[in-house]
Amino acid sequence: MPGFSLTPPADYLLPRDYCSYGYFLLFPNHWSVREQALTRPLRLSGGVVGIRVTQPRRAGAPLKIETSRTLARDEREEARTQITRMLRLDEDDRSIAEFHRLDGRWKKTGRGRVSRSPTLFEDVVKTVTSCNVTWPGTVQMNRRLCEVLGAPVPDKPDAARTFPDAARLARTRPQTLRARCRVGYRDQRLVELARLFRTPASRGGLNVARLEDPATPDDEVHEMLIDLPGVGPYAAANIMQLLGRYARLPLDTESVRHGRSLLGYKGSSAQVMKKVHSHYAPFGPHAFRSYWLEMWEFYESKHGPAWTWERDSTGKMFTAAQLKKA
Template identity: 35%
Template sequence: MSTKRLRSSTEVLRSQSSQSTTDGSTQSDSSSLREVSVTIDVADDFDLAKSICSYGFFVLAPNKWCPPPPSLSTDHGVFKRPLRYGEKGQHVCDVTLTMGQGTIDVSVATSCPLDDGHLGEIKQQICRMCRVSFPIDSWWSLHSEAKSLGFGRLFRSPTLWEDMVKTITVCNVHWKRTCIMNRLLCDKVSSHMGSFPSPSDVLKFSPEWLQRECNLGYRATRLYKLASAFTDGTIDVAWWEHSDRTQQEVWDACLSLNGFGPFATNNVLQLMGFLETFPYDSETVRHFRECHKVIGSLADITKKAKQHYAKYAPYQFVAYWFELWKGYQQKDGVDADRWEEGNAALVISCPQQQQQQQQEVRDVVNEAKRVKRGRQ
């Protein structure tokens, strides 16, 4: 299944005003706003709520899913976030996504420059997040239960950079801290507060500052080196994402980066669309112990898991994640597309930790709001 034609946009231009900063980025003037409405044609089987609420990254800053009231179907859910665009991500806009009739309806609001080229970039980022071009019929032919639940398009970030950063923040850490790290990166590091920071934003700060102020721990050095790789050309996004690139080539390139071991590399691969990969970790061990009654080391479980999911090739990761995601929803008692901010942020936490962790997450969110008010 291929991505359908991106439809033309209509726009309402109130006024446009922006100021350039010393680093070339554009500082938005909130008193002037350009609003643009665009639509992206999607397949009849596309479901925005199920595409967004399918993978843990959707609850990480700066993503925000707003479920509808219980009386309405999830077709009325709304997804919001800032997107960076333009050369080196120097511009920012706020996008709001809703489900239309065979379309994703998008509202773009910005005080930064915005032309047709920028709109094309924004649309492509949205298509990447929602995996609009994923061949879901092929996957569903292998997994009837997933088809009955509309599951298959796994949410990801709008850019490879953001996916790789988020992968760093999920390694060897509890989920609640992953949530906190991403929130602090958006609120303390980004040159457009609240948006995801660009590589250039990260390089304005030392690893020591990032470690202290963003609760990154040892990941601060890895993040700093990753940002350097994106800015100095070590990571050529066009090369990485070229359609001719093989899984082995990307595996070798990613594994050579500081901080990217087998788990992180496998996770980056699945986020890029190589779904035969195996980013297995302690969650895999827990899942197989609880759901498949298999006990053993990570190496033992990895071998068993590869055998278990082999029949779903080339979508082994989707099959694995379907089982995990179904388990998270059962533990929470609510389908992911109905998650509010509180339970969404804590879905992977142990039940006995949730009350304490919920308060910690609220404290971070409230502090970020206080800092934002002080900077306005």
């Protein structure tokens, strides 16, 4: 197969650092436990391409990127950009070392990176489809979005379809999203979101470049996100960590469970959330990392390391509510 290589940060380990957040279990992502390989399609300017990412089992080893077709030079750069974003290769080992100085519990394991999607749009839609629903519902919605609205990989009929881009989602009828993708009340909001991403900022659309600019203040980013259709306080905070801004915590029912069962807090859900927020405040700009890695460690204590989870079995039940049924 054609392809190329990527040099990751010196501490980067693909199984640990990619299998670090629930979105790695959502379509069109597929992690092969047997091969320890990530496969998924990417949408590039020249069309759709399937990719397969592997790494020799040592930190910092070059990542091998296999592609379903030969890429033009500009397409290769697009693929590099999307893969770099998805795997957080733009967070160097100095950033992780800074986190470990604040929270030394994770230094031995080297943990600190939290994976995400190749594009901000996919991250936002995945976040909206994870609110007010069980995890199996989130899994189903993302699978259906790809199956119904995604584009196929040429000459690969069995490969997963792409995640729909903003242009495709913007021209989809809300009724189609509700009936065929099973998104429920999110139908109109997802279309509105897609149209904001699709429309240039100069014409009233979302200023994506401003959102993704590290120089933009956190408060401004939060205000921009909270104004988006379907985005409330939890979703805004979660999208912020997906943007590499870890100071805010996306607190939900899982946070309450964590506060009560692991941190020993008592009281109403609102009281427990307040205590959880205060507990992680000392970690400052890395608060989410400390919080999430504790949560992830709990999930792994039930079913083993995340890189051993099969997407279509264990991957559907890793949240606390589902683990209680296991």
